[in-house]
Amino acid sequence: MLDLIKVFHQVVESGSFSQAAQALNMAPSSVARNIDNLEALIQTTLFKRSTRQLILTEEGQYFHLQSAKLVQDADKLLSEMKGTNPEPEGVLRISVFESFGNIYLAPLIPEFLERYPNVQIEIELDNKVVDLNSENIDLAIRIGTPQDSRLKARKLLTNYTSLVASPDYIHTHPRIGKPEDLQQHNCLLISHERQRNHWYFSRGKVEKKVSVTGNLISKGGSPLLSAALQGSGVLLLSDWMVTPYIANKQLIEILPDWAATHGAQGSGEIFAIYKGTQYPKPHIRAFLDFLIEQFSLLSVVK
Structure with a gap:
């Protein structure tokens, strides 16, 4: 049986x-x-x-x-x-949101495959939410914990965010001295499928919720980053995307004294999500351990 x-x-x-x-x-x-x-x-x-x-x-x-x-x-x-630990092998199907997959996951995969040559990876760069219980996906990387109680999640890193714009945009538009000033600016927006977008700000015990609008909305961060670099507007995006451009001064931080996030509880955390089995298959478990190892080396704290 x-x-x-x-x-x-x-x-x-x-x-x-x-x-x-x-x-x-x-x-x-x-x-x-x-x-x-x-x-x-x-x-x-x-x-x-x-x-x-x-x-x-x-x-x-x-x-x-x-x-x-x-x-x-x-x-x-x-x-x-x-008395053996099975060698990881087989096809590993991964779904990861586009920007994170391109910037962080893709460069790590060759090292994993070198360690485990009997594993074959199929990767989907897609910003849609996949249903691991109905789609042929072994592991998904997403911002936020899964709502489905049948799934398990392992935290990879905290999704810190920064408010930025290009020097050209800052020099040719009204000064942004407080969060409310953003209502007069073109803001580049992550799509949350809502009628209105809000950014959240905190400084000490002071908290503010600001309604923002803009002429470019995207489910992924890459188009918004490209637009910000060309001076199209103000951007609130993950540090792991914008930090290199802040370092080379292509982007400048705005309101650095304020913590800016996409949600009232912060901008979330990035998780590896997989089906809720007590003993994941060896190649899934090996990849999860590999991700934890790699991301523990990253310094993402502001």
Whole structure:
């Protein structure tokens, strides 16, 4: 029965019989027959099947959740009995938001692959929120903790932000002496899918919420950074994006005495998010440990 359950979990992870068959090195018909046998054994329909998609039934969702620990414990026990730590291998599918993926993650991947040559990485640079439980993604890197209680998260770093503009913009526009002055300026905005955008400021015990507007809105930070460097407006963006340009004076900090954030509780933290299994697969666990190791070396504190 355990082998049938493992096939079932691979189908759920892959999203289809054909993709599960590739992962298991089986024929799709054999995968389908295994699922039929499991359903007959437990007298429960696990999937709603159609030509377009494969969806877990309510009973299937429950069975998947309850059987996960059984599979994990079995794998762990076998590994312990063999007295070996399995070498990380297999395909690792990663989703990461575009700017962070380009700037920080992409340069790290060659070192990881050199350490673990049996791992193959597929990376998606995408600012949309992915559903790890329905999409074929092993690990996502996002700002903020997941709302889905079935997922786990490991913090990589705090997302500190700075308010900046180019020297040209500062010299050709009215002075910004207090947060409220930003209402008279063109602000380059991260899209939060809201009708109005606000930036939040704090200095000591003083807190301010300022409504800001601008002619450029983007889900990713790269277009906004390019526009700011060309003098298009005022930008509130992550330090890991703007610090090099502050250092070479292409951008200048505005209101440095104020802490500026995108939210009332700060600009969030960056997490690696993965499915909530007690024992992640070796290649996922290795990549998580590698990320923690690498980002612990970064100095991101202002």
